[in-house]
Amino acid sequence: MSEKSNLLPSGLERIESLQMxxxxxxxxxVLASDHVDFDxxxxxIHALLGENGAGKSTLMKILYGLYQPDEGEIILNGRPITIxxxxxxxxxxxxxxxxxxxxVDNITVAENVALGMKSSRGFRLDLDVVSARIEELAEKxxxxxxxxxxxxxxxxxxxxxxxxxxxxxxxxxxLVLDEPxxxxxxxxxxxxxxxxxxxxxxxxxxxxxxxxxxEIFALTDRVSVLRDGRMVGTVNxxxxxxxxxxxxxxxxxxxLERVRPPSQLGDVxxxxxxxNVVNDDGQRTLKDFSLEVHSGEIVGVAxxxxxxxxxxxxxxxGLRAVESGKIWLDGRDVTGLSPAEMFNSGLSYIPEERMHxxxxxxxxxxxxxxxxxxxxxxxxxxxxxxxxTIEQHAGQLISDFRVKTPSQETPAKNLSGGNIQKLxxxxxxxxxxxxxxxxxPTRGVDIGATEYIHNQLLQQRxxxxxxxxxxxxxxxxxxxSDRIVVLFGGEIMGIVNSDEVTTEELGLMMAGERRMEMxxxxx
Amino acid sequence: xxxxxxTIAIILGIIHQGIRxxxxxxxxxxxxxxxxxxxxxxxxVEGIMLMGAFFSFYVxxxxxxxxxxxxxxxxxxxxxxxxxxxxxxxxxxxxxISGIGLYLFGLGMSSLLFKTMIGSVTxxxxxxxxxxxxxxxxxxxxxxxxxxxxxxxxxxTYGAFLLVPISVWLLKRTTWxxxxxxxxxxxxxxxxxxxxxxxxxxxxxxxGSALAGIAGAxxxxxxxxxxxxxxxxxxxxxxxxxxxxxxxxxxxxxxxxLLFSTISALQLWGQVLGLNISSNISVMLxxxxxxxxxxxxxxxxxxxxxxxxxxxxxxx
Numbered sequence: 064m065s066e067k068s069n070l071l072p073s074g075l076e077r078i079e080s081l082q083m084x085x086x087x088x089x090x091x092x093v094l095a096s097d098h099v100d101f102d103x104x105x106x107x108i109h110a111l112l113g114e115n116g117a118g119k120s121t122l123m124k125i126l127y128g129l130y131q132p133d134e135g136e137i138i139l140n141g142r143p144i145t146i147x148x149x150x151x152x153x154x155x156x157x158x159x160x161x162x163x164x165x166x167v168d169n170i171t172v173a174e175n176v177a178l179g180m181k182s183s184r185g186f187r188l189d190l191d192v193v194s195a196r197i198e199e200l201a202e203k204x205x206x207x208x209x210x211x212x213x214x215x216x217x218x219x220x221x222x223x224x225x226x227x228x229x230x231x232x233x234x235x236x237x238l239v240l241d242e243p244x245x246x247x248x249x250x251x252x253x254x255x256x257x258x259x260x261x262x263x264x265x266x267x268x269x270x271x272x273x274x275x276x277x278e279i280f281a282l283t284d285r286v287s288v289l290r291d292g293r294m295v296g297t298v299n300x301x302x303x304x305x306x307x308x309x310x311x312x313x314x315x316x317x318x319l320e321r322v323r324p325p326s327q328l329g330d331v332x333x334x335x336x337x338x339n340v341v342n343d344d345g346q347r348t349l350k351d352f353s354l355e356v357h358s359g360e361i362v363g364v365a366x367x368x369x370x371x372x373x374x375x376x377x378x379x380x381g382l383r384a385v386e387s388g389k390i391w392l393d394g395r396d397v398t399g400l401s402p403a404e405m406f407n408s409g410l411s412y413i414p415e416e417r418m419h420x421x422x423x424x425x426x427x428x429x430x431x432x433x434x435x436x437x438x439x440x441x442x443x444x445x446x447x448x449x450x451x452t453i454e455q456h457a458g459q460l461i462s463d464f465r466v467k468t469p470s471q472e473t474p475a476k477n478l479s480g481g482n483i484q485k486l487x488x489x490x491x492x493x494x495x496x497x498x499x500x501x502x503x504p505t506r507g508v509d510i511g512a513t514e515y516i517h518n519q520l521l522q523q524r525x526x527x528x529x530x531x532x533x534x535x536x537x538x539x540x541x542x543x544s545d546r547i548v549v550l551f552g553g554e555i556m557g558i559v560n561s562d563e564v565t566t567e568e569l570g571l572m573m574a575g576e577r578r579m580e581m582x583x584x585x586x
Numbered sequence: 587x588x589x590x591x592x593t594i595a596i597i598l599g600i601i602h603q604g605i606r607x608x609x610x611x612x613x614x615x616x617x618x619x620x621x622x623x624x625x626x627x628x629x630x631v632e633g634i635m636l637m638g639a640f641f642s643f644y645v646x647x648x649x650x651x652x653x654x655x656x657x658x659x660x661x662x663x664x665x666x667x668x669x670x671x672x673x674x675x676x677x678x679x680x681x682x683i684s685g686i687g688l689y690l691f692g693l694g695m696s697s698l699l700f701k702t703m704i705g706s707v708t709x710x711x712x713x714x715x716x717x718x719x720x721x722x723x724x725x726x727x728x729x730x731x732x733x734x735x736x737x738x739x740x741x742x743t744y745g746a747f748l749l750v751p752i753s754v755w756l757l758k759r760t761t762w763x764x765x766x767x768x769x770x771x772x773x774x775x776x777x778x779x780x781x782x783x784x785x786x787x788x789x790x791x792x793x794g795s796a797l798a799g800i801a802g803a804x805x806x807x808x809x810x811x812x813x814x815x816x817x818x819x820x821x822x823x824x825x826x827x828x829x830x831x832x833x834x835x836x837x838x839x840x841x842x843x844l845l846f847s848t849i850s851a852l853q854l855w856g857q858v859l860g861l862n863i864s865s866n867i868s869v870m871l872x873x874x875x876x877x878x879x880x881x882x883x884x885x886x887x888x889x890x891x892x893x894x895x896x897x898x899x900x901x902x
Contacts, residue, residue: 129899150780165775167768169891178768179779182761229779 071236077105077266078156078236079140086135088121095121096132097292103237108259108269110279110300112312113289114509115480119272122289123239127159128152158235160226162242166214172225173197173210176232193232200231204258219367220251227258237268244278248367249537249570256282274312274510275538276305276319288312313511321517321542324525329358331394332498332529333379338388340374340553348374350554352388356498356529361520363544363561364533367573371553372533373415376502379531380412381405393497406435409497413487413504415533417480421487424476428468429457431475432490456493464489465515481512488516492523499523502533517543537569551575598734600855604848606739609809610635610801610818611843612746614825615832616753617797619839622829623757624790625770625892626674629685631798632822633692634666638802640696643813644703646806647710655807656742656800663799666692667792675787678896689822697815704813712811713740742800742808749797753836766790770890773897783897798822824876831879833888842879849875 071077081103088096096118103109113119124130126137128146136143139155146152152159166175173194183189194210201208206224214222223243230238240259244252259282263269271283279286280300287297288311295311309317333356340349348371356362366372377383379390381402390398392408400408414420422431433442433453441452457471466485468478475483484504491499501520505513520530520543534540540547541561549556549572556572557579564579571577614631621628638659646655666688673684718726718737726737757763765786768776773783801821806813824846832838849871 148780149778153780159778161778165772165778167772167775169771170764170767174764175775177761178764178776179781186760186762188759188761188764233779 071234071266076156076236078268080104080138081140081157081237081268082138083122083126084136084138086122086125086137087133088118088125088130089133094292096125098135099289099292099294101287101294101297103268103270105236105266105268106263107285108263108271108283110283110286111270111272111289112274112279112286112308114274114312114511115507116291116509117289117312118292119289120241121292123159123241123270123272126152126157126239153233153235156234156236157239158230158233158237159239160223160230160241160243162245164222164226166222166225166229168213168215170214171210172208172212172214172217172228175214175225176210176229180233196232197228200228204231204261206258219246219369220248220255223247223255224258227255231262235267237270238262239270239272241272242274243271244273244275246368246535248573249566250574252278276308277538279308280305290314309510313509317510317514321521323521323543323545326524326545327359327527329527329529331355332358332392333531334391334394335379336389336391338378338390339386340371340378340383341386342374342383347386348553349378350552352553352555354548354555354558356531358527358529359524360545361524361530361532361543363540363547364531364550365537365540365547365569365573366535366550368535370550370573372502372535372550374553375550376412376415376500376531376533379405379500380410380414403435406494411491411494411496411499413484413491413499413501415502415506417483417487418476422475422483425474427472428461428466428475428478428486429453429471431486432457432460432493434490436494460486460489460493464519481508484508484516485512488519492519496528499528499530500533501530503535504532505534505536505539513539537566541566541569549573549579557581596855596859598731600848600851602734602738603851603854604844605735606743606809607847607850608840608843609740609743609746609804610821611825611828611847612749612840613742613797613801613804614822615828615839615843616746616749616836617794617801618826618829619753619794619832619834619836620757620766620790620797621794622893623770623834623890624766624787625773625890625895625897626671626787626791627681627685627826627894628667628670628674628688628791628794628798629682629823629826630666630670630688630692630795631685631801631825632818632820633689634663634795634798635802635805635818635822636692636696636816637662637666638799639806639817640699640802640813642799642803643710643806644699646712647704647708650711652713652807656803659799659803660796661799663796663802664792666799667795668788670795671788671791675784675791675896678898681894693816700813700815707812707814709812710807712806713742713808715740716744740808742804745800746804747840750836750840757836762786762789767890769897770892773892773895777897777899787897798825801825820873824873827876827880830889831876834890835888846875 083101086096086099099122101122111119125132128148128151137146144155173190176197177188177190177193183192197210206228208221208224208228243255247255259269273279283300285297286300286308288295288308290312305319309319335352335354338349338352339347342348364372364375374383378385381400385398389396392410397405397408418424436442442449454471461468464485466489467482505516524530532540532543544561546558547561547564548558549569551573552575559579559581563581568579572579614635618628618631641662642655642659645658646652670684670688673679674681715738727733757767765781769783769786777783802818805817828839828842831842853871
């Protein structure tokens with residue numbers, strides 16, 4: 064190897080290899096990392112795959128100096144090293160793109176990059192020097208960022224590029240990418256993959272954390288799979304199939320494909336006509352929104368986060384007032400009804416913030432099962448709660464919906480994300496709703512629980528429920544929905560049949576670059 | 587003719603007085619700006635000002651050295667700021683409560699010290715108003731109109747106004763200012779690139795408190811040249827409000843300070859001229875304005891996102 068190739072284009076030494084050997088990390092009651100071996104090489108994109116709680120983030124936090132391992136060692140280019148803090152890891156050339164961007168949003172791109180760095184002018188900032196270097200890096204990797212732009216004015220995809228520039232600027236030779244595509248449109252994903260490949264070709268080492276199997280196959284050279292804190296194995300991506308990886312991840316056969324039989328359309332359950340909604344800041348979050356959802360169908364809502372999805376769900380649930388327009392449920396005008404009146408009219412709602420809106424964290428599982436209906440028979444008689452019935456009800460739902468909980472009395476906050484979501488699903492479906500809003504029903508939920516929740520939604524569809532599925536996971540929307548509404552800036556860019564639309568078309572609509580309309584499939 | 591002259595004299599007097607009285611507001615509010623930009627709401631400004639006013643007055647009356655007196659105010663400001671920082675940053679106490687505690691401490695302590703160490707209200711010779719004499723016979727202060735408005739203030743008043751561009755420069759153009767702004771907006775982001783959140787906040791709170799000490803001294807050894815119990819009389823609390831009013835920018839804070847000090851000057855002149863306004867109403871005026879200004883919602887957009895939120899790593 065020539066002398067020059069030991070250096071990255073940035074002039075910094077590259078990380079030829081990094082190994083984590085026998086890493087053990089214990090938390091009270093949990094073995095988060097159980098003798099894990101992991102390695103990554105220069106020029107490689109290495110996927111780290113696993114369900115929630117499998118130990119991916121524990122391992123990466125150890126690498127980034129946020130946690131100290133109880134046992135095991137980290138070896139960089141053949142030498143053992145100790146990483147005590149993020150500052151240490153940055154000095155070794157390890158950078159991290161966090162899933163939640165670590166950007167200060169009221170200052171410029173250049174200021175974010177300069178933050179925490181030594182200035183060439185000592186106490187005075189050298190933003191012009193920083194900006195010039197950013198433009199150099201941006202040009203080299205096709206990153207297109209304006210150093211003078213304020214972060215809060217940038218789209219999510221652009222913010223991610225700022226994070227990448229920030230890491231490159233700091234001379235990161237190894238980059239940990241924590242679910243970097245979670246918030247991007249399909250086109251933005253393609254763009255950022257080009258950037259990642261370019262970085263790998265330049266000799267960077269990349270660790271790509273994801274649970275999206277398609278992306279792992281599209282991008283990575285090797286995959287390491289974690290389950291319950293243990294390393295199941297490391298394989299060459301080219302040597303395995305999707306099903307192999309899913310099995311390694313879950314430890315059993317998992318069906319990745321969802322079977323959606325032809326829909327049996329019934330009567331119109333939800334009708335919205337020219338609905339306009341304004342948020343607290345005076346911005347219009349829904350513009351002339353009109354939609355019908357029938358019995359026996361799932362209508363998906365696709366869009367990049369923050370394009371009106373949240374407003375849509377909360378408006379139907381009665382949590383936000385409409386400015387103009389009408390909403391009907393089962394042919395009855397329900398515009399302006401309170402949340403309680405909506406629930407009594409046959410609405411069920413799985414909110415996107417499950418810990419915040421979905422459960423009362425400190426209430427028991429049994430109490431959370433009757434949050435809307437505690438006031439009525441059979442759960443109460445007069446002003447008294449009927450604990451026996453409440454107990455039976457909870458016991459029934461826990462077993463029907465396979466909610467894993469130590470007991471009915473356990474506070475909801477002690478359950479895992481997937482089980483909290485099952486609890487909410489159980490409560491909302493047990494009410495035998497006429498119409499269901501499912502907002503991000505599987506966000507942060509593991510692949511096993513996701514399979515279960517999806518099957519429940521499809522089962523209810525077969526039983527005639529009308530469902531509005533709001534999700535930022537495009538694969539989920541496509542798999543479950545009969546029709547897809549694409550939102551951009553609070554406006555409908557099109558209502559399309561999910562079997563006829565391509566991911567690329569959806570991506571263009573989500574980015575606001577294209578409008579499409581398809582004739583509705585008839586019952 | 588005579589009447590016109592009097593009117594002009596009164597207007598000039600009000601402007602002169604307005605600029606003069608802006609001094610304590612400016613020092614205190616610019617100091618509080620640093621503190622709040624870093625994410626710490628220091629409600630103890632009033633208490634620090636009282637202590638600063640007392641110690642500078644005491645040192646001035648004992649030694650006659652005004653610069654030593656000013657240094658005493660700075661030292662007591664730093665100490666009280668350090669205390670506030672330890673309680674609210676290291677021990678993460680509720681900032682609103684610890685600030686009120688600091689105020690009550692300053693109020694009680696300055697009164698106690700005054701009674702035991704001085705006893706009765708006496709005057710001292712404070713910082714004099716500069717004349718800017720170019721020659722023996724010609725001083726800038728003698729220029730009609732301009733002289734009275736711009737060239738006849740004490741050195742502390744000039745210092746207070748000079749502090750405005752200095753604050754802008756510190757916040758906008760230095761690595762320290764960038765850290766302060768960042769830890770007040772998104773401490774997690776700052777932490778992730780190796781910035782010590784707590785160190786930046788300590789520095790901002792202590793600097794802010796030192797300036798609050800100077801603000802107190804500006805009253806007792808420059809503007810009024812006396813010390814009385816509770817002599818700050820709410821200026822420290824208005825200074826906190828001015829930071830909101832000024833949208834967390836030093837220039838905005840300066841305009842707010844001038845507005846309030848001019849209203850105070852108007853009220854003083856109203857009394858001098860024996861205008862038939864109840865003095866209670868005119869004394870209330872600045873406070874009413876404060877409440878109105880705070881009720882305007884659009885200013886909140888500029889509020890540091892992490893204001894009053896203690897930082898600890900590793901959550902979530």
